[in-house]
Amino acid sequence: MAVETFRTPMLVTAEEAERHAPGLERIWETPPGLWGWLTSVDHKSIGKRYLVTSIIFLILGGLEAAVMRLQLAQPGMHLLSPEAYAQLFTMHGVTMIFLYAFPVLSGFSNYLWPLLLGSRDMAFPRLNAFSYWMFLLAGIAMYVSFLTGRAPDNGWFNYVPYASRGFDPGVNIDAYALGMILLGVSTTVGAINFIVTLIRLRAPGMSLNRIPIIIWGTLTASLANLFAVPAVTLAFVLLWFDRSWGTHFFDSTGGGQPLLWQHLFWMFGHPWVYAIVLPAMGIVSDGLPVFCRRPLVGYSLVALATVSTMVLGFGVWVHHMFATGLPVTSLSFFSSASMVIVLPSAVAVFAWIATIWTGRPRFTTAFLFFAGFVLLFVIGGVSGFMTAAVPADWQLTHTYFVVAHLHYVIIGINVFAVVGGVYMWFPKMTGRFMNETLGKWSFWVMFIGFNIGFFPMHIVGLQGMPRRIYTYPADVGWGTMNLIITHGAYIFAVGVLLFLVNMVVSRIGGKRAGANPWGGGTLEWSVSSPPPPYNFKLIPIVARRHPLWEEELGEGQDRSSTNTRGFLLNHGRETLGTTMLDAEPDVILKMPEDSVMPLLLSLALTAFTTGLLLKLWLLFGIGGGVALLAGIAWLWPQRSLSQIER
Amino acid sequence: MDASVLPENPLPVGSKSHHASGWWGMLTIVATEASLFAYLLFSYYYTAAHATNPWPTGGAPDFTLSIPGTIILLAGSFVMAWGEHGIRKGQNGRLAAGLIISILLALLFLAIQFWEWFHKPFALDYDAYSSLYFVITGFHMAHVAVGVIMLAVVLLWTCLGMFDSKRHSAVSIAVIYWHFVTVVWLFVFFTFYISPRLA
Numbered sequence: 001m002a003v004e005t006f007r008t009p010m011l012v013t014a015e016e017a018e019r020h021a022p023g024l025e026r027i028w029e030t031p032p033g034l035w036g037w038l039t040s041v042d043h044k045s046i047g048k049r050y051l052v053t054s055i056i057f058l059i060l061g062g063l064e065a066a067v068m069r070l071q072l073a074q075p076g077m078h079l080l081s082p083e084a085y086a087q088l089f090t091m092h093g094v095t096m097i098f099l100y101a102f103p104v105l106s107g108f109s110n111y112l113w114p115l116l117l118g119s120r121d122m123a124f125p126r127l128n129a130f131s132y133w134m135f136l137l138a139g140i141a142m143y144v145s146f147l148t149g150r151a152p153d154n155g156w157f158n159y160v161p162y163a164s165r166g167f168d169p170g171v172n173i174d175a176y177a178l179g180m181i182l183l184g185v186s187t188t189v190g191a192i193n194f195i196v197t198l199i200r201l202r203a204p205g206m207s208l209n210r211i212p213i214i215i216w217g218t219l220t221a222s223l224a225n226l227f228a229v230p231a232v233t234l235a236f237v238l239l240w241f242d243r244s245w246g247t248h249f250f251d252s253t254g255g256g257q258p259l260l261w262q263h264l265f266w267m268f269g270h271p272w273v274y275a276i277v278l279p280a281m282g283i284v285s286d287g288l289p290v291f292c293r294r295p296l297v298g299y300s301l302v303a304l305a306t307v308s309t310m311v312l313g314f315g316v317w318v319h320h321m322f323a324t325g326l327p328v329t330s331l332s333f334f335s336s337a338s339m340v341i342v343l344p345s346a347v348a349v350f351a352w353i354a355t356i357w358t359g360r361p362r363f364t365t366a367f368l369f370f371a372g373f374v375l376l377f378v379i380g381g382v383s384g385f386m387t388a389a390v391p392a393d394w395q396l397t398h399t400y401f402v403v404a405h406l407h408y409v410i411i412g413i414n415v416f417a418v419v420g421g422v423y424m425w426f427p428k429m430t431g432r433f434m435n436e437t438l439g440k441w442s443f444w445v446m447f448i449g450f451n452i453g454f455f456p457m458h459i460v461g462l463q464g465m466p467r468r469i470y471t472y473p474a475d476v477g478w479g480t481m482n483l484i485i486t487h488g489a490y491i492f493a494v495g496v497l498l499f500l501v502n503m504v505v506s507r508i509g510g511k512r513a514g515a516n517p518w519g520g521g522t523l524e525w526s527v528s529s530p531p532p533p534y535n536f537k538l539i540p541i542v543a544r545r546h547p548l549w550e551e552e553l554g555e556g557q558d559r560s561s562t563n564t565r566g567f568l569l570n571h572g573r574e575t576l577g578t579t580m581l582d583a584e585p586d587v588i589l590k591m592p593e594d595s596v597m598p599l600l601l602s603l604a605l606t607a608f609t610t611g612l613l614l615k616l617w618l619l620f621g622i623g624g625g626v627a628l629l630a631g632i633a634w635l636w637p638q639r640s641l642s643q644i645e646r
Numbered sequence: 647m648d649a650s651v652l653p654e655n656p657l658p659v660g661s662k663s664h665h666a667s668g669w670w671g672m673l674t675i676v677a678t679e680a681s682l683f684a685y686l687l688f689s690y691y692y693t694a695a696h697a698t699n700p701w702p703t704g705g706a707p708d709f710t711l712s713i714p715g716t717i718i719l720l721a722g723s724f725v726m727a728w729g730e731h732g733i734r735k736g737q738n739g740r741l742a743a744g745l746i747i748s749i750l751l752a753l754l755f756l757a758i759q760f761w762e763w764f765h766k767p768f769a770l771d772y773d774a775y776s777s778l779y780f781v782i783t784g785f786h787m788a789h790v791a792v793g794v795i796m797l798a799v800v801l802l803w804t805c806l807g808m809f810d811s812k813r814h815s816a817v818s819i820a821v822i823y824w825h826f827v828t829v830v831w832l833f834v835f836f837t838f839y840i841s842p843r844l845a
Contacts, residue, residue, distance in 0.1 A: 004659050005658065005659060005812070006656035006657065006658055006659060007656055007657060007659055008655075008656045008657065009657060123667045123670075123671075124667065124671060127671075188678055191674075191678075192671055192674040192675065192678075195670075195674055196667050196670045196671050196674065199670055200667055200670065226674060226677050226678045226681070227677070227678070227681045228681075229678070230678055230679075230681045230682035230684075230685055231681070231685045233682070234682060234685045234686060234689070238689070238781070241777065241781060242777075245770060245771060246770070246771035247770060247771055247776075247777035247781065248771070248773055248774045248776075248777050249689065249693075249774065249777055249778070249781075251774075254771075254772075254773040254774050254777070255693070255697055255698070255699055255773045255774035255775065256693065256774040256777070257692060257693050257696055257774070260689055260692055260693065263688075263692065264685060264689070267685070577667075585657055586657065587657055587658050587659070587660075587662070588657050588658070588659045588660070589660070589667065590659065590660045590661075628795070632799055635799075635816070637803060637808050637816055641660060641661065642659050642660020642661060642813070643660065643661050643808075643813065643815065643816070644808050644813060645810055645812055645813040
């Protein structure tokens with residue numbers, strides 16, 4: 001059978017497309033049942049899985065924190081042993097930073113990208129499924145050492161020499177290394193998918209100056225991950241060599257450099273901090289305009305601020321190492337770089353404030369979370385600016401002041417944006433609204449509880465309370481503040497619980513939502529809620545930044561075409577590839593069918609890596625062999641994907 | 647509606663050279679792998695700069711085998727480029743020849759590397775330098791081995807007649823990786839064999 005080599009995509013009207021809808025449904029739908037679930041490559045299913053899995057990790061990390069806060073509520077408590085406390089604060093950090101904060105944003109991005117861009121899926125749908133499975137397996141790997149009686153217990157940044165075999169001989173640190181290597185694979189292939197999707201899969205007419213800010217955020221985070229993740233993967237591989245093969249990378253007795261670990265970790269770690277906030281800032285930049293009834297103020301400036309934050313973010317890692325005795329020149333450079341990075345953040349803050357100020361806000365739950373986010377961002381930003389100054393940092397490092405700062409940043413900029421984002425896109429994902437009354441309760445309880453819980457940490461930090469201590473004596477006078485902190489933390493937890501309950505209740509019996517329940521202006525609101533498996537019957541044609549707001553904004557003559565006329569591509573799974581800058585139609589892309597290879601490859605790679613790390617050579621061999629075969633089967637050229645012509 | 651976005655000519659369907667998403671995907675893989683080697687070499691220079699003992703352990707390594715090895719790897723890249731140009735003209739045989747010769751040259755390179763490994767006066771766990779030497783060259787050898795597997799699979803597909811002058815993205819994508827493995831060796835070679843002589 002000859003393979004089609006060229007075709008002019010059919011431009012049809014909505015009525016004609018309606019006749020083709022059942023055919024498209026058949027082409028794109030995933031069969032129900034377990035097999036369909038295991039093999040689906042639909043970005044919407046994968047996005048929802050990412051969201052649900054990372055929220056489960058959020059709950060686990062929250063429970064760990066809740067136990068720690070009980071232990072610290074009063075001086076001299078003995079609810080936990082020092083060893084148990086060390087495992088809890090380590091796993092709390094690992095869980096929140098690696099298994100919640102970034103994957104939850106991957107969930108939003110995976111779900112939203114093709115819908116925002118006017119495409120039918122991501123550039124590499126099977127790779128997308130693979131990325132999810134690797135994330136899940138990485139999470140399991142990090143948690144599984146609880147079963148051996150000892151989880152990772154050296155803090156999430158895992159400094160040597162404490163992490164060396166001599167001081168921490170168990171399998172726990174190796175399990176952490178395994179999890180981080182697997183997660184690195186997941187993050188990297190995810191990043192590749194976002195980058196190539198942006199380059200190739202935007203709807204015709206969606207030039208780079210018309211993409212939503214969340215796309216800028218995730219794109220920037222993905223580019224950063226491409227360059228940053230190898231540093232941490234390498235750090236953990238070298239640590240494994242030191243622990244298992246007696247090498248001397250971090251071991252000063254053999255001429256190794258313990259500080260090399262800190263450099264490699266933070267060269268990754270600081271860009272990662274921006275990777276877990278920039279897409280969340282994108283959620284707010286796209287969410288506020290919907291509820292303020294106007295486009296974002298300063299779109300170009302915010303997009304530029306997003307990119308420049310990340311560029312600067314590669315030059316500030318040493319501010320995590322100010323107290324390690326580095327030369328003054330180095331400290332001065334990294335201190336000033338850390339202060340300069342305030343500028344792009346301030347640009348974004350003023351853009352959000354101006355959007356609210358000049359808009360007509362509707363005080364929905366989502367709006368409250370986005371507005372609360374702006375306030376918490378400012379507080380977290382100011383405490384970050386303080387610690388960017390070397391003398392202040394020498395006083396504050398390793399105290400609760402830093403704990404306060406990082407929670408204002410991560411809960412303020414990540415969790416508040418994420419919860420607001422769930423309230424905003426829940427109707428799109430499920431076809432049902434979340435309950436607004438319960439929603440407002442969840443916001444105020446979370447917001448008040450968070451500030452009662454975390455603001456006093458600044459004060460006990462200034463009073464000198466070190467982080468990571470499992471208890472403290474009564475006569476240092478931190479008892480009252482810690483009791484307040486614990487109460488605040490529990491109020492915050494109740495707020496999160498209200499949010500979770502709201503999700504479950506609304507999923508079952510929430511009010512029905514139409515295609516565009518909030519009156520949004522971007523493409524995801526032009527399709528039904530929840531969207532059909534193929535997303536768009538017609539590939540839309542975009543003429544403006546807000547295709548659904550063109551009448552209201554009265555911008556010029558050109559009009560986008562959504563649901564009126566567009567390209568019908570229905571010779572199998574297909575979507576339109578466009579050029580990088582101007583998004584002109586360039587190629588008809590053939591998209592893969594559902595496949596079990598992503599799951600098989602991720603299991604095999606996990607077996608391979610586990611075998612290598614624990615020196616289980618049989619497992620290593622089988623895993624490697626299966627991974628090789630699965631990889632070859634995955635990539636085998638197929639006529640249905642037009643990879644073979646004759 | 648903005649008429650400028652409507653295609654005037656028929657569009658190509660499916661994977662073709664730079665139209666293949668995989669081609670872009672491989673470029674991003676090269677970017678992340680290049681970063682990995684950048685961090686490896688950073689670790690080397692960082693440790694070297696802070697070394698208190700004589701560096702490198704046992705003096706700068708010998709050129710006797712490393713220069714021939716470098717030439718062999720470079721030659722493999724050129725032969726592969728020649729083979730890839732063949733399939734652009736529909737010459738399956740030339741592609742197959744390019745693949746086979748490149749694979750053999752790569753295996754020869756690996757043999758030379760192993761020879762060097764086993765004739766070092768120190769083992770992996772001797773000191774920081776030995777750790778860096780074996781792990782960094784080992785990382786590179788692992789990349790050569792992956793490249794050999796990729797070329798072997800492409801050779802299998804070539805023999806099955808899956809490629810022609812118009813559709814051969816799998817070849818182009820594997821070749822990008824192959825050139826990357828060669829280029830990154832030049833950095834590793836400079837670091838271990840030339841930089842100690844400059845100090």
